[in-house]
Amino acid sequence: MSVNATSRPTMAIAAGKGGTGKTLVATSLAIALDAHDPGCMQIIDCDVEEPNAHLLMQPDLPTEAPVEVLVPEVDLDTCTRCGACARACQFSAIAVIRQAVLTFHDLCAGCGACAYVCPVDAITEVKRRVGTVQSGHSDAIDFVTGTLNVGDQRATPVTRAVKNRIREDLITILDAPPGTACPMQETVEGSDYCILVTEPTPFGLSNLQDAVETCRRIGVPCGVIINRDGSGNDGVERYCAQEGIEVLLRIPQDRRIAEAYSRGETLVAAMPQWGEKLVEMYHHISDVVAAQATKEGVS
Amino acid sequence: MKVAVSSRGTERMSVVDPRFGRAPYFVIVNTESGEVDGIENPGALAGTGAGVAAAQLIADAGAEAVITSALGPHAWAALKSGGIQVFEAGRGTVDAMVQLLLQGGLAPLEEPNADLKAGAARFGQSPDVK
Numbered sequence: 001m002s003v004n005a006t007s008r009p010t011m012a013i014a015a016g017k018g019g020t021g022k023t024l025v026a027t028s029l030a031i032a033l034d035a036h037d038p039g040c041m042q043i044i045d046c047d048v049e050e051p052n053a054h055l056l057m058q059p060d061l062p063t064e065a066p067v068e069v070l071v072p073e074v075d076l077d078t079c080t081r082c083g084a085c086a087r088a089c090q091f092s093a094i095a096v097i098r099q100a101v102l103t104f105h106d107l108c109a110g111c112g113a114c115a116y117v118c119p120v121d122a123i124t125e126v127k128r129r130v131g132t133v134q135s136g137h138s139d140a141i142d143f144v145t146g147t148l149n150v151g152d153q154r155a156t157p158v159t160r161a162v163k164n165r166i167r168e169d170l171i172t173i174l175d176a177p178p179g180t181a182c183p184m185q186e187t188v189e190g191s192d193y194c195i196l197v198t199e200p201t202p203f204g205l206s207n208l209q210d211a212v213e214t215c216r217r218i219g220v221p222c223g224v225i226i227n228r229d230g231s232g233n234d235g236v237e238r239y240c241a242q243e244g245i246e247v248l249l250r251i252p253q254d255r256r257i258a259e260a261y262s263r264g265e266t267l268v269a270a271m272p273q274w275g276e277k278l279v280e281m282y283h284h285i286s287d288v289v290a291a292q293a294t295k296e297g298v299s
Numbered sequence: 300m301k302v303a304v305s306s307r308g309t310e311r312m313s314v315v316d317p318r319f320g321r322a323p324y325f326v327i328v329n330t331e332s333g334e335v336d337g338i339e340n341p342g343a344l345a346g347t348g349a350g351v352a353a354a355q356l357i358a359d360a361g362a363e364a365v366i367t368s369a370l371g372p373h374a375w376a377a378l379k380s381g382g383i384q385v386f387e388a389g390r391g392t393v394d395a396m397v398q399l400l401l402q403g404g405l406a407p408l409e410e411p412n413a414d415l416k417a418g419a420a421r422f423g424q425s426p427d428v429k
Contacts, residue, residue: 083355083359086355091346091347091348092342092345092347092348092349092350092351092352092355092373093348093351095351095354095355095377096355097354097355097358097377097378097380097381097383098358098381098382098383099381100377100380100381100382102351102376102377102380104348104351104373104376107347107348107351107373153347
């Protein structure tokens with residue numbers, strides 16, 4: 001079995017909640033596929049608020065680039081205090097309180113509406129650094145990771161910056177941040193497929209439902225990996241059957257996996273037999289993506 | 300003097316809401332004329348920046364002082380730079396708070412007393428006050 005070199009999909013690994021095994025799956029899948037076809041893989045850690053894929057993959061990251069957003073700077077001599085900027089801002093990142101003009105750069109989305117509506121052109125947009133993109137390799141795997149500056153609240157500019165590094169000629173795995181809010185949506189959007197990792201518990205199910213709904217709205221096909229299978233109940237299985245969502249893989253509740261992970265080892269490093277299963281899963285996803293592309297091409 | 304009180308309702312007898320940015324209404328009381336105006340706070344449901352939006356709202360309504368219980372660093376910076384005084388509310392109605400203020404029974408707040416995005420442990424940055 002060899003990895004199909006003509007199809008290079010981008011797969012997001014996401015979950016409605018943290019700690020379900022996203023990074024375990026993302027790193028293990030990257031290593032398994034790379035073992036079959038060295039040099040075919042790219043992994044991008046999109047959890048820029050708490051990146052952790054590098055802990056398991058120990059990449060060499062020689063390249064570093066800043067991520068900058070545009071924020072307003074107000075020329076107070078020109079400003080008439082009309083307040084048009086404050087009314088235009090959807091994030092309350094600029095306020096005109098009596099004679100004071102305040103900008104809150106940590107709230108700013110960098111949309112430029114304030115500068116656009118200013119009737120006297122008192123606002124210039126200046127660059128502000130919000131994070132960093134690092135890139136390099138872990139063995140033959142192309143590795144990209146982003147970090148949001150501590151104290152900054154808007155992760156999506158950094159997520160976009162790491163996603164700009166997606167290479168079409170490689171199979172790309174995007175390790176998504178937990179939850180279903182903007183940073184997760186920014187990661188999943190534009191992917192060919194989304195693998196949702198969940199636990200077979202009521203909590204896992206509830207968060208899975210949110211994640212499935214999010215994928216459907218974004219228009220990205222998804223399948224489920226049940227991690228710690230055998231614990232909890234059959235709620236996730238029943239939900240997936242009922243909704244016609246494919247269960248791609250079941251990773252059993254196994255102390256050896258947990259022990260290996262706690263030592264910073266991936267699933268495939270600890271139990272090499274999982275490599276084959278992950279490659280098989282990839283082939284299946286690749287077929288689903290190809291079928292989807294054909295369907296969209298026809299319609 | 301116009302005083303803005305964070306409130307659950309729009310009237311003089313409405314109950315004070317302890318939150319500044321997330322209060323559903325502000326009651327603006329003119330202490331000279333006795334005129335009362337209840338205004339909705341659209342920022343109550345904002346994702347972020349609720350405190351700044353509320354400061355802008357009450358400043359635009361002409362308030363020179365605020366009575367509320369909890370406000371964060373952004374709202375604090377906005378009110379302070381606009382020269383709007385903040386007094387710490389107790390429990391009760393808008394009317395009771397305004398009476399207390401007039402009798403000198405409310406303490407001015409000297410610094411923000413709630414976290415940025417209270418509940419989510421995040422650290423704010425100082426705004427660039429111009």
